[in-house]
Amino acid sequence: MKGGVEDLEKKLQQKEYRKERQQRYLIKRSELDESLEEVFDQKTLLSLYDLLNTGKLRQVMGVISAGKESRIxxxxxxxxVEAAVKIYLVSSAEFKRNRLQYVVDDPRFKSIPGDFRKFIYLWSRREYANLVEAFEAGVAVPKPLAQKENILVMQFLGEKGMRYPLLVEESFEYDELENILRHVVENLRKLYHGAELVHGDLSxxxxxxxxxxKAYIIDLAQAVKTxxxxxxxxxxxxxxxxCNFFNKHGLKCEPDYILQEIVGKGDCK
Incomplete structure (x- = not known):
């Protein structure tokens, strides 16, 4: 009898937990509707709700950055843990035309969809795949956490909602620039030999x-296989x-030498 009562209590607790979780989800959905529905279409919102409802995301908060093709x-x-949620917009007509050259000849994605939305989904999957391969090769990149349709979830590079600065946003001493450049080259070498990738838009x-x-490489969507x-x-x-950047800041940097440092080494996993 005692076991039956305990089982009943356990079932009731589980039911209450499911009810509470659903209520939290509905509240989140309501809050998201108010702040995001003017920016994203219904399909994007449904994908976002799915990530929340399946436990891959707990919460989506303020905008970190907003561009013409995506928002983070x-x-x-x-x-x-803190995460960056990158959502590609599905309203940029030039998106596919500007990126087709990176997808063509990529052996991982042999079928290129003609539909614009599906191409953006492919682009998001491709960025996620690049992050996974780079991360597994030991490259300092945001850890990939989840991906669905045009949404990519990855490690947030910052603390308490404040993103760490881009290289261009901060002033550094000479010895600090030396350390940063060395670390960037090490990561590009690992990216090249370990993940067999080249960053398509490094700056x-x-x-x-x-x-x-510690220097992190970001925006790997345009990375291509070696x-x-x-x-x-x-x-x-x-x-x-x-090198143009580092030379402008007083640190001698020769492109040919850096290129040799990246390509001329062995497997750097």
């Missing part, structure tokens, strides 16, 4: 510097852009 929100992951705007001067026809061109362009 501060959130809390299912594990209770001072795609590097985040933490308090301990076997891609554009890989060498993109790598040379990236190293040139990188």
């Amino acid at each position: 929100y501060h959130g809390i992951s299912g594990d209770g 001072e705007y795609n590097i985040i510097v933490a308090k301990d001067l 076997s891609h026809p554009l890989a060498r061109q993109l790598l040379e362009k990236g190293t040139s852009t990188l």
Whole structure:
């Protein structure tokens, strides 16, 4: 009899927990509706609710950055840690045309959809795949957490909702710049040899510097495999852009030398 009562109490507790969880979800959904429905279409909102309802996200809060093609929100992951929620907009007509060159010849995505929305979904999956491969190769990138349709959830690089600065946003001493450059090159080498990827749009705007001067590589959506026809061109362009920044700030940086440091080493996993 005692066991039956305990089982009944347990079932009631579970029922109350499910009811409470559903109520929290409905509240979150209501709050999201008010703040996001003017920006995102219904399909995007449903994908966001699904991430919340399945426990991959606990909360979505304020905007970290807003561009013409995507918005990044501060959130809390299912594990209770700070997360960045990147949501691609589905209203930019030039999106596919500007990015098709990166997807063509990518062996991981052989079928390129003609539908605009589905192409954005593919682009989001591709960025997630690049992050996974880079992270597993030991590259300092945001840890990928979840992906659904045009939404990407990853580690938030910052503290208490405040993002760490981009390389271009902060002033550094000479020795600090040396350390940052060395760390960036190490990561690009790991990216090249470990993940077999080349960052497709490397610049001072795609590097985040933490308090301990650890440099994180971000925005890997345009990264291509080292076997891609554009890989060498993109790598040379990236190293040139990188050196231009450091040279302007008094640190000697030669693109050919940096290129050799990245490509000329062995497996750096």
